[in-house]
Amino acid sequence: MVNTTPKWEDELGRWLKPFLDRLGHKARRRMCPLYISGLIGPGDRKSVQPMAARLAPGDYDQLHHFIADGVWDAAPLESELLVQADRLVGGSDAVLVIDDTAMPKKGDRSVGVAPQYASSLGKTANCQTLVSLTLARGEVPVMVALRLFVPESWTSNPVRLKRAGVPVEHRAARTKPEISLAEIDRVIASGVRFGCVLADAGYGLSAPFRQGLTTRGLVWAVGIPRxxxxxxxxxxxxxxxxxxxxxxxxxxxxxxxxxxxxxxxxxxxxxxxxxxxxxxxxxxxxxxxxxxxxxxxxxxxxxxxxxxxxxxxxxxxxxxxxxxxxxxxxxxxxxxxxxxxxxATIKARWICQQAHQQLKEELGLDHFEGRSWQGLHRHALMTMIAYAFLQHRRLAQAGRKKKNQRSTASAEPAGRTPSHRRSHRSTTTSAMPVL
Incomplete structure (x- = not known):
């Protein structure tokens, strides 16, 4: 990302205020913006050590403690993310896309890592798999949930689960559709507005998943096998x-x-x-x-x-x-x-793949080097908050562009066709905003 707007850090601080209010402790309120700035800013690697080296060399221990070991509850920040996502893209014409994304990983100590099918690679690989929920409207996605799928090779090994810090309530085997339904319930309870749930055949082939959506009174369109x-x-x-x-x-x-x-x-x-x-x-x-x-x-x-x-x-x-x-x-x-x-409803699902790619390539979703359940989910939460901030900027820039187009059109001489009427391109593009 090219830093052509030095003030984005100040804007980030203002935008993060409702999140920071929910963190409470002063040190956490300082580390959270620092971590998110590291994810958004320049640098090829977005794990704790290189981010601390770039932004605050003396704060590595505090930054690591914040994301990996600190005693704080992520739920209030997850709730605030849903509030902000709804404000940005929620509505009756929004869609909620259910999918999963794989993060290749070496070794066998990182939580949930196992040989499993990775759709992004098109093959079975040693990886972690996160079930994702993406709220999207007008080709603007905001990721609102990332939850680790725990394979049977882990759920059948209590010692392994305990060593990785998997909470007791998440140690029982759950399918990806079961995880997604639990997350949908959380999204609904928060008041997020959307019109339709979309999912690929990995979820659509599950009758309990489809029936669960119907029972919840939701409109849905899902892939199925032939x-x-x-x-x-x-x-x-x-x-x-x-x-x-x-x-x-x-x-x-x-x-x-x-x-x-x-x-x-x-x-x-x-x-x-x-x-x-x-x-x-x-x-x-x-x-x-x-x-x-x-x-x-x-x-x-x-x-x-x-x-x-x-x-x-x-x-x-x-x-x-x-x-x-x-x-x-x-x-x-x-x-x-x-x-x-x-x-058109079915094909709206493509937007979540774009979000997965941007979270990995630009915000380091798959760069976390810790092994614990808590650290992985906190890192994923920070990437989602960073992504929501960038979408906030994208929509703000699009709004300013529309306003300028209207001003230009009103000032154009009679007989000329305003530029925004000549073009059929959307004012919001699929690219992330330039910082």
Missing amino acids: HQKVYPVEVKLIWPVAGRGRPRKRHIPDVLSTAAEDMLANAKWQNVSWRNGTKGRLEARFAAVRVRTADGPPQRIKDMGQQHLPGDEAWLIGEHRTSGEKKYYLANLPAKTKLRTLA
Whole structure:
């Protein structure tokens, strides 16, 4: 980052005030801005030692103690982050994106590290995996939660968990969808406003996850594997005819469930464009049909084998990309929703990948060198606060640009087309603000 605005540190201090008010202790209130300044400022490495060397060589011990060992509760700062995120991008047209991000790690002592699939690498690697929640609106994301997924190789080893300082309440095995639902509850309880929950197939394949979203009264659109089973929307439950023996006591569906890709095989596919990209309009072929999900209670049916009974009605959506790749989704958006709206909603999930990349490349999310649960989550929290501050600046700059455009337009001679009307580009770009 090029430092063309020396006053950003002063602005950071003012913006952090509600966070610092929640920290209480004077030393913590001094270390927090120092740590976040180190994350935002120049330097290739954003771990404690190099940041302290750049900013305050005499404060290394205090900075390390603040992030790794200090006795303070992160929950008030996490709550304030949700307040600020809602103020920046919350609203009925915002989305809450559920995903996870992997951080490659050597050795086996750092909390939660294990060989596991890393989507960013496209392979299994020794890494830590953080479940993430991103609030986004108008192509501006703010990361609001990062929680470590603890693999079975850790949850089955109490000694290992204790040595890494994993809190007792987090030592039981939990799936990524279970972690995300707990974090969604925290976001909802804080009053954060959003209109739809988005997730990839790693979460969407989980019926309890989808049912958990529905139970919470949330609108959702999630990826699913191509073999995910669904029923035609007109499926009926009927009494089976018993040729002999005891009368049947349970209803059965009148048709078999089928794979998502087969359900859409004969659907009407259309070219759909959903937004402008860096190389022009983004488009792909989409199709959508109403279905019933096959995630009701399991039941063994004569001549059908094991079948899940029909569940809720939903949209089944298919996407054929220009690369030849095929993707499938389920969404509980209203039955009258147009195909372009379905496509645009699904594709809004891309923004969290941008946020993951920026948190790693620019703010050092994956640079933490400690091994403890507490240190890792505090470092992740500081990177999220730093990221929210940068988005605050980005939106402020965009607001000033719009104001200047309006002023220029009002001063232009009659007959000229104002520059902001000639351009269809958004005033907010995907880049982080320059400091």
